Amino acid sequence: QQPVQSPQAVILREGEDAVINCSSSKALYSVHWYRQKHGEAPVFLMILLKGGEQKGHEKISASFNEKKQQSSLYLTASQLSYSGTYFCGTVNRDDKIIFGKGTRLHILP
Amino acid sequence: ETGVTQSPTHLIKTRGQQVTLRCSSQSGHNTVSWYQQALGQGPQFIFQYYREEENGRGNFPPRFSGLQFPNYSSELNVNALELDDSALYLCASSLEPHSNQPQHFGDGTRLSIL
Numbered sequence A: 001q002q003p004v005q006s007p008q009a010v011i012l013r014e015g016e017d018a019v020i021n022c023s024s025s026k027a028l029y030s031v032h033w034y035r036q037k038h039g040e041a042p043v044f045l046m047i048l049l050k051g052g053e054q055k056g057h058e059k060i061s062a063s064f065n066e067k068k069q070q071s072s073l074y075l076t077a078s079q080l081s082y083s084g085t086y087f088c089g090t091v092n093r094d095d096k097i098i099f100g101k102g103t104r105l106h107i108l109p
Numbered sequence B: 001e002t003g004v005t006q007s008p009t010h011l012i013k014t015r016g017q018q019v020t021l022r023c024s025s026q027s028g029h030n031t032v033s034w035y036q037q038a039l040g041q042g043p044q045f046i047f048q049y050y051r052e053e054e055n056g057r058g059n060f061p062p063r064f065s066g067l068q069f070p071n072y073s074s075e076l077n078v079n080a081l082e083l084d085d086s087a088l089y090l091c092a093s094s095l096e097p098h099s100n101q102p103q104h105f106g107d108g109t110r111l112s113i114l
Helices: none
Strands: A003-008 A009-014 A018-023 A031-036 A043-049 A055-057 A060-065 A068-075 A084-089 A095-097 A103-108 B005-007 B010-013 B019-024 B031-037 B044-050 B053-057 B064-068 B074-078 B087-094 B109-113
Touching: A003 A084, A009 A018, A018 A084, A018 A103, A018 B031, A031 A060, A031 A068, A068 A084, A095 B044, A103 B074, B005 B087, B019 B053, B019 B087, B019 B109, B031 B074, B074 B087
Parallel strands: A009 A103, B010 B109
Antiparallel strands: A003 A018, A018 A068, A031 A043, A031 A084, A055 A060, A060 A068, A084 A095, A084 A103, B005 B019, B019 B074, B031 B044, B031 B087, B044 B053, B064 B074, B087 B109
16 A cells, blocks of 8 residues: 655745644554655655654654654755655555655755 | 676567567576566566576466576576556565565666557
8 A cells, every 4th residue: 555645746945844644554664765866766764763862863754653654755955956756655464565646845945 | 796787778669579588697697586676566477487487476478488697697587578568667676585685786777569
């Protein structure tokens, strides 16, 4: 079952914050987050494991609510380089990563 | 450290033909996963190879097949190509086959079916 990401797209000005949500109808074991720029490969951002705490570094962090089967990615004081499409990948008992459709983020100067 | 490399970059085929895509995993990685990414969509899992054996498969027909070699590089073969097979095919390698491992993606092969 493919996770649902929201919003589908967002436009921000440099320095503004963004939150991208990812929810699943199935129990989750872990959640991956990746960023893909146009014409490039997806790049790994972080993994959140069941029972783990909020993870992140500098201005990009994420949380994982196992009970609600949801994860959120937080982008603080966004930079131009944050532009791209963000994908969450959820993992349930079959141990395979199922990616959402992505959230397109565009940062304006 | 050499990253994941894929070849060719682009490919144009016609319906009914067969295609082979290649992937070299990142050094030290023994697991390769293949994904299909349609325009505007997220990557969709095709299958995974670990130690030269298929280790899980997504909802793709048997005409999608693969191989992994002793050096952990991999091939994706697609027979009897259909128009809907037009997509970006991504290869990702990881240290281990488990889903708690980061996926390191190559730049992909863009396949167009005419």
